[in-house]
Amino acid sequence: MKNISKKDYLKDKKCLNPLKIQFKIEVNYFLKKYRLISSIYKLTWLSYCDHNMHNHILIKRKENLMINLKKLSLTFLTLIFTLCLSVQSVNAGNVTINLGHGNTEGSAYDPLAKKFAELAEKYSNGTVKVKVRCCAQLVKEDEAFKAMQLGTVDMAIITGNNLSPHFGLTDAFVLPYIFKNKEHAYKVLEGPVGDSYKKKLLDATGVTILAFGFVGDRDFYNSRKPIKSMADMKGLKVRVPKNQVMIDTFKEFGAAPIALPWADTPTALQTGTVQGADNGTSFIKSAKFYEIMPYFTVLEHFTYFSPLMASPHLMKKLDADQKKAVLRAGKEANDYQKSVMSKKVGEIRKFLTTEGQGGMKTTEFDRTDFIAAGQRVQDKYATSKGAEFTEFVQAIRAAGN
DSSP, rough: OOOOHHHHHHTTTTTTTHHHHHHHHHHHHHHHHHHHHHHHHHHHHHHHHTTOHHHHHHHHHHHHHHHHHHHHHHHHHHHHHHHHHHHHHHTTOOOOEEEOOOOOOTTTTHHHHHHHHHHHHTTTTSEEEEEEETTTTTTOHHHHHHHHTSSSOEEEOOGGGGTTTOGGGGHHHHHHHHHSSHHHHHHHHHHHHHHHHHHHHHHOEEEEEOOOHHHHHHEEESSSSSSSSGGGGOOOOOEOOHHHHHHHHHHHHEEEEEEGGGGGHHHHHHTSOOOOEEEHHHHHTTGGGGGGGOOOOOOOOOOOEEEEEHHHHHHHSSSSHHHHHHHHHHHHHHHHHHHHHHHHHHHHHHHTTTTTTTBBBBBOOHHHHHHHHHHHHHHHHHTSSSSHHHHHHHHHHHHHH
C-alpha cells in the first residue's frame, strides 16, 4: 500500500479555494491517513494471530498502534477546531443591520434612524451597514419588540407605550403629566433613573436600548368640536394604543377610548369608527391627519419617547469594535434627533393650525381638570403595581424637584 504524504496530497489540490476547500483537504488527508493506519493495524493484528506470536508481544504492539491512533485523532480534532475558528473570524467581518419602524418617511423617527445608519457605518470603518425600513416594512410596531426578542428583527424604533406589554415598568413613563416639562423628562431618561431602566429591561428581555430619542408631547385632534375644557371630551370615541394606562387616562377624562393598533388608526379615523385620537405632534403632520380631522388641541397629557433598540441576536453577532461603534452611533444619533426635532415642534404646530396649510382649528382651553385627572391615574398606578413600580414613580417625581 502506497504511503501518502500531506505535501503530495495538497499539491494536487492547489487550484481550490484556500479557506473552505483547505478545510476539506485537511479533513480528507487525515481521514485517509487514519484509514491507512487502521488498515495496517488490522493486517498486522491478523498476521500476528496467524503466526501464533506470544500474547505479550501482541498486546504491546496493539497498545502502540492504539496510542498512534489516539494521537492522530487528537491532531485531527484540533485541526477541525482551529479551522472552524478561522472560518468564524472571517465570517464575523461585515454585518448588515435591518432597522425597522412603523411610521412614514419624514416622521420624527427619520432623523434618529438615518443618522444612526450613517454613523454606525462611519465608526465601524464600513464593517456595519444599516438598512432603514420605514412604514412597517419589517414588522408592525405592536409586534416589533417580540420580533427583536426572537431575533427576526435586528433593530427597531418603538414608541415607549408599546413597550409596556413586554416590560411593565415602562408604564411609569407613560403616566399622564408625570413629567413637569422636557427638562424633567430628559433628566430622568438620561440620568440614573434611565440607566436603571435600561439595565432592568436588558436583564429581563435581552433587548438593548441604544438611545431614548427625542422627548415629545402627544397632541389631541378630533372631528367633532374644539376642546375648551375636559367636559368637551365626554362620550367622544377616541382611538388609543393598546396600553392600559392610556385607556384609563381617557376614561378619567370622560371619553370613550377604543384601543387600536397604529396600523388600523388611519382607516378608523376616515370611516368614523373613532372620532379623535392623540399622537406626537410630528406624526399628525407626517400622517396627514390634518386632512380629515378639523380640530387640534395642544393637550400635552402624555410625554412620549421612542427608543432605538437592538436585539440580543444582533448584539451577540457584533465584535467588540463593532459594538463600540454601534453604541457611539446610538448616542450621537440621539443628540442629533433631539436637536432637529426640538426646533421643528413649534413649526409643525404652526403649520397644522394655519389657514391654507394644515387648516386645523384650535382654541385656548383650561388644562386644570385634565391635570387633576392625570394625577388620579398616577396615584392609582403608583399604589397598585407593586413596590418596584412605586419606587420608580417616586424616583421620577423626585428628579423634577
